[in-house]
Amino acid sequence: AQSVTQLGSHVSVSEGALVLLRCNYSSSVPPYLFWYVQYPNQGLQLLLKYTTGATLVKGINGFEAEFKKSETSFHLTKPSAHMSDAAEYFCAVRPWTDKLIFGTGTRLQVFP
Amino acid sequence: EAGVAQSPRYKIIEKRQSVAFWCNPISGHATLYWYQQILGQGPKLLIQFQNNGVVDDSQLPKDRFSAERLKGVDSTLKIQPAKLEDSAVYLCASSLDSGGGRETQYFGPGTRLLVL
Numbered sequence: 222a223q224s225v226t227q228l229g230s231h232v233s234v235s236e237g238a239l240v241l242l243r244c245n246y247s248s249s250v251p252p253y254l255f256w257y258v259q260y261p262n263q264g265l266q267l268l269l270k271y272t273t274g275a276t277l278v279k280g281i282n283g284f285e286a287e288f289k290k291s292e293t294s295f296h297l298t299k300p301s302a303h304m305s306d307a308a309e310y311f312c313a314v315r316p317w318t319d320k321l322i323f324g325t326g327t328r329l330q331v332f333p
Numbered sequence: 334e335a336g337v338a339q340s341p342r343y344k345i346i347e348k349r350q351s352v353a354f355w356c357n358p359i360s361g362h363a364t365l366y367w368y369q370q371i372l373g374q375g376p377k378l379l380i381q382f383q384n385n386g387v388v389d390d391s392q393l394p395k396d397r398f399s400a401e402r403l404k405g406v407d408s409t410l411k412i413q414p415a416k417l418e419d420s421a422v423y424l425c426a427s428s429l430d431s432g433g434g435r436e437t438q439y440f441g442p443g444t445r446l447l448v449l
Contacts, residue, residue, distance in 0.1 A: 225375075253435050263426055264337070264440030272390070272435040311375050315434045320389055321366075324377025 223248050223316050227324035235332050240284075240299040242327050243310030247293065252316040254295040256286055259309045259326075268310075271295065283307070307331045335359065335379055337441035339425050345447045351413035354444045358406070358427030364388075366438060367410050368424040376424055382408065383430075412446075420448045 228243040246252065247267025253272050257265040275290040286297045295312060312324040335444040346352050356363050364383050368376035375417065379387040384405040393400070397416070402408040412419055422445050426438040 251405050257440075260443070264426075264442045264443070270435070270437065302373075311400075313375070317434050319434065320378045320381070320392075320436065323377070325373065325375050 222270050223252070223314055223319070223322050224225045225312050225314050227320055227325035229327055230325065231328045231330065233330040236304055237269060240297070240302045240306065240329065242296065242297040242310050242312075242329065244286075244295045244324060245293055246312075246314045247297065248314060248316050250288055250305050250316060251288075252281050252314045254286075254288060255296075255313040255315070255321070256280065256284070256297050257311045257313060257323075259311065261308075265311065268297070276295075302329075302331045304331050304333065337427055338441055339423075339441040340440065341444060343445045343447075345449065346415055347449050349392055349414040349415055350448065351411065352380040352415055353409050353411045354423050354446075356408045356410070356425030357439060358408070359439055360423070361429070362427035362439075363405070363430045364428045364436075365408050366428075367408070368398055368426065370422040370424055370443070372421070377409070377441075394439055415446075417448050417449045420446055422446070 226245045249305045255270045256268040269278045271278045271288045279285045284299045293315045309326045367379045370374045370376040379393045380390040382402040400410045422443040424443045425441045428436045
């Protein structure tokens with residue numbers, strides 16, 4: 222069965238520091254990979270996705286993620302955190318036409 | 334472009350009562366999804382519609398949950414009777430078409446259900 226592991230349910234960084242949110246997946250074939258962000262009392266918003274092609278994917282709000290097949294990873298990064306980045310982040314995998322499977326989420330806190 | 338609309342935003346009921354949620358997807362989106370998000374967990378797919386038809390309902394507890402999508406647009410999700418463990422946020426999402434899995438799903442704000 223496909224699964225997604227997000228290391229660290231909570232991550233805290235200072236404003237201006239590097240943001241690194243980790244995501245590993247298990248899949249028998251390279252799947253489609255997504256990062257979503259969820260602000261309090263709101264639905265999920267797509268940050269970025271990897272389908273095919275370039276393994277470094279750039280998304281909205283300065284975020285990017287790199288698909289590493291050998292490590293089965295799709296970590297999310299942002300060079301400089303902003304207060305407005307505080308939210309919950311979900312990594313998700315979709316093996317071809319199967320259902321979208323979400324990780325348990327990582328709550329990002331940004332301190333001034 | 335209007336996003337995915339859901340109502341109500343919040344609902345409190347007692348166990349064994351029934352409840353219904355409504356979703357209006359983005360105009361022109363053929364595929365509609367209902368997810369259950371329990372506190373501290375990621376969303377879990379309950380049911381997926383392609384136009385009027387059900388594509389995947391393998392994780393829908395069919396003894397108490399039902400869903401329909403009339404005329405391939407709006408959808409309702411019903412729980413009858415509700416249990417305490419049904420307390421969760423119910424998210425509706427839509428996408429342009431099934432697209433082989435690579436298309437973006439757009440999420441509504443969700444309905445927060447509390448079962449007492």
